[in-house]
Each structure stands twice: as C-alpha cells, then as structure tokens.
Amino acid sequence: PPTHLSLGIDFGTSGARAIVIDPDCCVRAEVKSAFAEVDPAERASVWKTTLFELIGDLPIDVRAQLTQIAINGTSSTILLCNAQGEPLHPAVLYNETCDPEDLDLLDAIVPLGHTVLSASSSLAKFLTLSRQTDFSDAHALMHQADWLAYQLHGCLGISDYHNSLKLGYDPAIETYPDWFQDEQLRFLLPLLPRVIAPGTPIAPVQPAIAQRFDLPPHCQICAGTTDSIAAFLASGASYPGEAVTSLGSTLVLKLLSQTRIDQAQYGIYSHRFGQQWLVGGASNTGGAVLQQYFSTAELASLSALIDPQVVSPLDYYPLLKPGERFPINDPDLQPRLQPRPDQPAAFLHGLLESLARIEAQGYRLLQEQGATPVTQIYTAGGGAQNLTWQAIRQRYLQASIKEPRHRQAAYGTALLAARGCKLMG
Ligand code: ADP
Structure with missing residues (x-):
C-alpha cells in the first residue's frame, strides 16, 4: 500500500541534494548533484534544472508516494522577479554584499544592531539591486528557497520566517517592522513576501509538474527554511x-x-x-x-x-x-x-x-x-x-x-516537510 513519503531538497553552497523519508523518518531515497561553475546570469536557470533533475532522479515508485515537499536554500541568496516569476537580474548569492551606501542608508533608518545591518543581508542587497535594475516590472522579492518552491507550486510572493529574517521580517510580531514605512524603503512594501511558518503547506504541486514527474496531484509544497537551520533540524535537536x-x-x-x-x-x-x-x-x-x-x-x-x-x-x-x-x-x-x-x-x-x-x-x-x-x-x-x-x-x-540523527541538511528539510512547524515545538 502507498505510504506518505516526504521529500526535502537542500540547495547548499556547493551542490544540491534530495532526501526522501518515510513516516518513521527512515531514508527511502537520496540523490545529489554538484553545481558547475556558471555565469551569474545562468545561476537561477541552473538551480531550476537541478531541481527538476533531482526529482526526476528519484525512483518512480518513491515519486508516486510523495505527499509533502520542502526546499531549503542558502540564507540571503536572493532574486527579484516579474509577475511571471522570471528573475529580472542575475541571482545574488549568500556571500555577495551590497554597495556600502546602502548599508549607510539602512543604518540611518533601522534600529541599532538589527540583523539587516550587514552588507550581506537580503534587505541591503535588494536596495543595491533597486538601483542597478529596472524596477518597473518588479513584482516579488524572493529568496532562493522561495523561488525554487514557486517552480513547484506556482504561487508568487510567499516566504518563510527563517529566510525572511535578514529581509527584516520580525517573527515575534509576525509582520514587517514600522521602519519599512520610511520614505526610502516604502517602495519595497508591495514587493515583500507574505511570510508563513517553515513547513506550512502552501499549495499542491502544479498539475503539469505532477504529470511530468508522476507525483500524486495532492502532493503539498511546503514553506522551506535555510541550509544551516535545515542542518540543525537534521541533528534531531528539538527541546x-x-x-x-x-x-x-x-x-x-x-x-x-x-x-x-x-x-x-x-x-x-x-x-x-x-x-x-x-x-x-x-x-x-x-x-x-x-x-x-x-x-x-x-x-x-x-x-x-x-x-x-x-x-x-x-x-x-x-x-x-x-x-x-x-x-x-x-x-x-x-x-x-x-x-x-x-x-x-x-x-x-x-x-x-x-x-x-x-x-x-x-x-x-x-x-x-x-x-x-x-x-x-x-x-x-x-x-x-x-x-x-x-x-x-x-x-x-x-x-x-x-x-x-543525520548530518545532511536535506534530511532536516524532509523532516520539516513531514512534520510541518510541529517539528519546531
Ligand atoms: P565548511 O564549513 O567549509 O562547510 P566542513 O564542515 O566541510 O566545512 O569542514 C571542513 C573543516 O573540517 C576543515 O576546515 C578541517 O579543518 C576540518 N576537519 C576535517 N577533518 C578533520 C579532523 N579529522 N579533525 C579536525 N578537523 C577536521
């Protein structure tokens, strides 16, 4: 009889890995792929190809029993997309930084010591992008994990509170802070993602994707997390x-x-x-x-x-x-x-x-x-x-x-897909 299998996909610094677990949290399948060195303009399309390759590489009987999928990306790896979900510029990686003037701008607006006050924070990097990119078609600020999950569920503008921390989202009050109303940041407000708890189901997989990979049509795509939190989840630590x-x-x-x-x-x-x-x-x-x-x-x-x-x-x-x-x-x-x-x-x-x-x-x-x-x-x-x-x-x-319990981030993300935010207590 079919069981409920959960797929976690880790997009890390050097490659991607997919792990499928059963309801007892035992690994049922594992596949991986290393990233080739590519031109920055090609990054997002390589991620997308890798995502589909990993899913396609899973045994067909495993794919047919997948009921939840979640994806983690590297923290502060970002993309600005149009209404069709297409990137408007080369993806900006976790280790890339903003222009110094954008950090100065944030310093003047944001409370002292806030996590966005770092040259590699998502918010600081989106500010730099806003000056380098034509914003007229801009529709959604996305993190790597959001954008890859979007390829599966098709709903733009959704993120999780782990990826969104360095965008400025405050997970304690479950909203963006008031300082986003500042006249120099206000233009970003319509582009900010709606943020939900990691592991929360977003939508079933798009029919065309389900058909292409023999996934059950009711397979849920869940909100993801970051690679280092996924590795934490994999350890089994929960109290x-x-x-x-x-x-x-x-x-x-x-x-x-x-x-x-x-x-x-x-x-x-x-x-x-x-x-x-x-x-x-x-x-x-x-x-x-x-x-x-x-x-x-x-x-x-x-x-x-x-x-x-x-x-x-x-x-x-x-x-x-x-x-x-x-x-x-x-x-x-x-x-x-x-x-x-x-x-x-x-x-x-x-x-x-x-x-x-x-x-x-x-x-x-x-x-x-x-x-x-x-x-x-x-x-x-x-x-x-x-x-x-x-x-x-x-x-x-x-x-x-x-x-x-396990050392791979993909295992932690599979647990998150299986248990949802209950995993975090
Ligand atoms: P990264 O943080 O770059 O992902 P890894 O988790 O792969 O790194 O760990 C690499 C580090 O592990 C190296 O810097 C190396 O010093 C350390 N390391 C590898 N083998 C050993 C060992 N037997 N004892 C102590 N340290 C080790």
Whole structure:
C-alpha cells in the first residue's frame, strides 16, 4: 500500500541534494548533484534544472508516494522577479554584499544592531539591486528557497520566517517592522513576501509538474527554511537546551532557547523556532585554522597520537586574521598561536584544546545573555568525525555530546516537510 513519503531538497553552497523519508523518518531515497561553475546570469536557470533533475532522479515508485515537499536554500541568496516569476537580474548569492551606501542608508533608518545591518543581508542587497535594475516590472522579492518552491507550486510572493529574517521580517510580531514605512524603503512594501511558518503547506504541486514527474496531484509544497537551520533540524535537536556545534571552516554554535537573544555586538541573533528561539553565534576561529597547518590526513593521524584526557597547557586563540566577534567582541583581536612546540601532535593538541575552550566560552556567553542552559550538544561539520577532539571538548562542556540523527541538511528539510512547524515545538 502507498505510504506518505516526504521529500526535502537542500540547495547548499556547493551542490544540491534530495532526501526522501518515510513516516518513521527512515531514508527511502537520496540523490545529489554538484553545481558547475556558471555565469551569474545562468545561476537561477541552473538551480531550476537541478531541481527538476533531482526529482526526476528519484525512483518512480518513491515519486508516486510523495505527499509533502520542502526546499531549503542558502540564507540571503536572493532574486527579484516579474509577475511571471522570471528573475529580472542575475541571482545574488549568500556571500555577495551590497554597495556600502546602502548599508549607510539602512543604518540611518533601522534600529541599532538589527540583523539587516550587514552588507550581506537580503534587505541591503535588494536596495543595491533597486538601483542597478529596472524596477518597473518588479513584482516579488524572493529568496532562493522561495523561488525554487514557486517552480513547484506556482504561487508568487510567499516566504518563510527563517529566510525572511535578514529581509527584516520580525517573527515575534509576525509582520514587517514600522521602519519599512520610511520614505526610502516604502517602495519595497508591495514587493515583500507574505511570510508563513517553515513547513506550512502552501499549495499542491502544479498539475503539469505532477504529470511530468508522476507525483500524486495532492502532493503539498511546503514553506522551506535555510541550509544551516535545515542542518540543525537534521541533528534531531528539538527541546530547549539542545544545541548543535558546527566544527566547519568556522566554529558556529546554535542553541534552542525559550528566550530570544539579539546582541549585535557579539553577532548573536535568534531565529524563531515554533514557540522557541534558535540562538546562534559564529566565531572566526575553527577548522580553517587547522587546515592552514595540517592536511585532512594529518588531522586524523596526529589526533590519534593525542591523549585527550591530558590537559594541554597551550592557550591559543586560533584565527586566520585579526578580529573576532563571538565569544569575544574585538575587531582587532590578534591571532595567538605561540609558543609552538616542535612536536606536531603537541601543537595540534594545543589547537584542539583552545578551540574547545572557545566553544565552551561561547555557550557560557549565550547563557549569560539569558539563553536556556545547554543540556545536550550535537556536532556537525568536518571536525565532527574527530573523536579525540570530542573527548577534549567533553572535558570543557557541561552538557553531554550526542551523535546527531543525520548530518545532511536535506534530511532536516524532509523532516520539516513531514512534520510541518510541529517539528519546531
Ligand atoms: P565548511 O564549513 O567549509 O562547510 P566542513 O564542515 O566541510 O566545512 O569542514 C571542513 C573543516 O573540517 C576543515 O576546515 C578541517 O579543518 C576540518 N576537519 C576535517 N577533518 C578533520 C579532523 N579529522 N579533525 C579536525 N578537523 C577536521
């Protein structure tokens, strides 16, 4: 008999992946595709082609049982579209920035410390686009995830409160703030998306798409999320006090909290997570510094030589260049990587020990700012596989480190499709 299968599609930084889960949250199918380097003008059409390729690559019996689909994109990857949903300019990526004058303009209007006051925020980048693009045909400001979901459901102008945070939407009051009425921003109001909770069904898949891919006509397309929140969802964390540390190129902490915390000077901000808040802080320290000194193979082999129960006396602050925001707010903070022992394993031990200290300091800071105390920590990113590091971290962290349920963002988005906003408590 047919079951209800849920599809999550992750559009990440280097490629896209689709994961299908059954009602027991077991993976039933998984396909992926890497992005080729393309001209900016081609980005959106490549995403669309990739979306349809991924769906088409799923086994036909799986497709025929899909009842929910959700998509995540990279945060602050944006497009301005006409009434037919066609982009009016090359898509602007998550890591691209606005013109400095647009940040100055926002600085004069928006409350101090707001998340839109960053050169890579969606709002700042839409302002830059408004001067570079003919706005006469403009109909909808969209994020990557909104636009890709639109390809499936066909309703323009809908987004979720995760993607829309850096557009300025306030998820606490469920509306756009009053400062959008400012005469320099007012022209954007008719273009802003209607915002709903991530995972909420938007509409059934368009008949032509259902037919093309053998999807059930009642298959619902749901509001999506961002890639980093999808990765958080994949871990299985769902209660206040549960956290995910990402040991990637940088060190990123995310903690589920009953309280919302926004402390711009530390780069701490909160996403709404159902009735809870997902509080995040990102440090400039992390795996990129390890990679500067060691290859991936050396990281594994040298870590095996370290006794994690022995405390390294080395006290570093590993940075690629001066400047830190979280958990120390000091734009001039200097990298501290001395003294350097002759033994490479002893040097690595000092680095891992120092990173563990900084991670613990980060969680302490979140708690000092009023976040729910940490009870459990899941680990994500390239450093998660390092069990020596895990044992060192466990000495510093009050909470126990747990194995995440899954590591792929696409799995988190599939859960979101399956459970809707109930997933977020
Ligand atoms: P990104 O944040 O760029 O997506 P990843 O999550 O893929 O990065 O993680 C890459 C990082 O993982 C690298 O910077 C590397 O230092 C780190 N890493 C990989 N293997 C190990 C290991 N065995 N021990 C510690 N760190 C590792």
